[in-house]
Amino acid sequence: MTAPGSTAPVLAPRVLGRCRALVRPALAEAVERLHPWVGEMAAYAFGWCEVGGAPAPASGGKGVRQALAVLGAEAAGAPERAGVAAAVAVELVHTFSLLHDDIMDGDAARRRRPAVWKAYGTGPAVLAGDALFALAVETLAARSGGPAAVRALSAALGDLVRGQADDLLFAARPWTGPEQVRPDEYRAMAERKTGALLGCAAALGSVLGGAAAGTSAALDRAGRHLGVAFQIVDDVLGVWGDPAVTGKPVHGDLRERKKTFPVLVALRTPVAPRLAALLESGTDPAAAAALIEEAGGRSAALAEARRHLTAAEAALTAVPLEAGAAADLRSLLDFLVRRDL
């Protein structure tokens, strides 16, 4: 539900488009520094070309991280080039993590095309991810004023990997009993896996631009809360979302036995034994979805996402930011998360 009177549905896509256009030349220039073969895999992953190098008709993702980087820099009064450099670094890291996560999770498709490992092979996809990772660090390290930025990026990278490790291990844990995954463990995982890079994206331009530490910390916090909210909304859509809108099969996350937030909440209620049996058998995901909703899993998830979104907005209010960019940032939060709450 979009807040009444919100301009986000109109404004945010325009903001995203402006940031993509601003960042694209620098990102393309960075990718051109890669080994040509690896560069083609990177361009494929960005949605710029098909296998073989022919230009792709469709583009890649929305570019949330690069937009956060540009807007974070602008909001902190950092020069435009700081925002662009930050955007390039976080997009490279994001794409690296998609490439490797798709291998780890066995996901064969990404944005309605074969994942890089499916299109080029597992080994080459590992290599392309490594190359993007190295390029991100190289890009930042080459800049004067880069040490704090490299520290911020490498801390986010560390969190990203820890979050992915937690997430992989969650899959092996039981639905119920002392070893079951608790909602607070999920929250910590989501903050690492999704929030850390969004926080780094929002803060990095301001760090590169030499903004006050408090400003960068607030932007980082906002991005981390956005990440958790985003992840939980994604979980809700993964169970109850309209496949025509999400592009994913109905009840997909239940069929895949994913330990998402609404599920974990419902498993802390008396329906747990019944729900665990349903989830385990996987034969009636519609009944599982109904049971999770009845146990309050859906509403608790939405309330949790709302709480993180409010915290993100509060973080942005706590420090002095350039008004126009701060408004664009808020419209982005609204567009990415609130419309689905």
Added chain:
Amino acid sequence: MTAPGSTAPVLAPRVLGRCRALVRPALAEAVERLHPWVGEMAAYAFGWCEVGGAPAPASGGKGVRQALAVLGAEAAGAPERAGVAAAVAVELVHTFSLLHDDIMDGDAARRRRPAVWKAYGTGPAVLAGDALFALAVETLAARSGGPAAVRALSAALGDLVRGQADDLLFAARPWTGPEQVRPDEYRAMAERKTGALLGCAAALGSVLGGAAAGTSAALDRAGRHLGVAFQIVDDVLGVWGDPAVTGKPVHGDLRERKKTFPVLVALRTPVAPRLAALLESGTDPAAAAALIEEAGGRSAALAEARRHLTAAEAALTAVPLEAGAAADLRSLLDFLVRRDL
């Protein structure tokens, strides 16, 4: 052949042991900062534990890179802690590259044990490599005076990935004709894939310790030449080495159709058509080895390795270095390469 009167066979193992003992606590402390599951995979890769975490009786590799880092720092008059931090960073990067290369190359064994991807699965091995990579950057970025060091490490990382890409693509190219791999392409690949990190290892401690740029550059150059020499000697041993010493099957590299330096040299001579047919059929590696030797591939490879070793030694002579550490560095070059020339 060891140079007459050389003390390398006695001295170098002692130097390697001293450096391993010096670096081990800091390396263990860094690895402990990893996610516990990922930390176990890292400890397994270092040869410290078995699958499940039980301590391993045998240790890992010789620790060439950590020794270069410690000796490079000492030779440049940098404080000991700079050498240790450099050693930790390069060992983490080296182990990351082994983990991912074994996946890309499909190598199931490493140091007579299952490779990490065989022991823990491909996805987890990808993740563990990423975590080691991130930890290496984090370790360096956290240090004051780190920016130049991060630049040096990230440049080496970029080279490492480019070299691995070249090496993977070499496999798909023909033995003869305009598309055949030229020895100079091989040299560039080996400098990137093996030399860049050895050069970085030798230089990094001096960079962290604030040594003159000329000193760090000379150490880097020495390490790069060592890398090419080391790789070519490894190629010679892969064809003519004694399996009892190398621990690898006789003619292993020929059976695997590897485009090694002696092979590439022989393929530039009139025996090329006959050799290509032998290599392609793979049925008589002994005849292929004899033909490569007859065509001068072996002696050209040894001469090339010797040339790079001499260049490495010349690089060390060109700048003022602390005498004891420089002697240890020379004994290491001797031990690692010259004994096999």
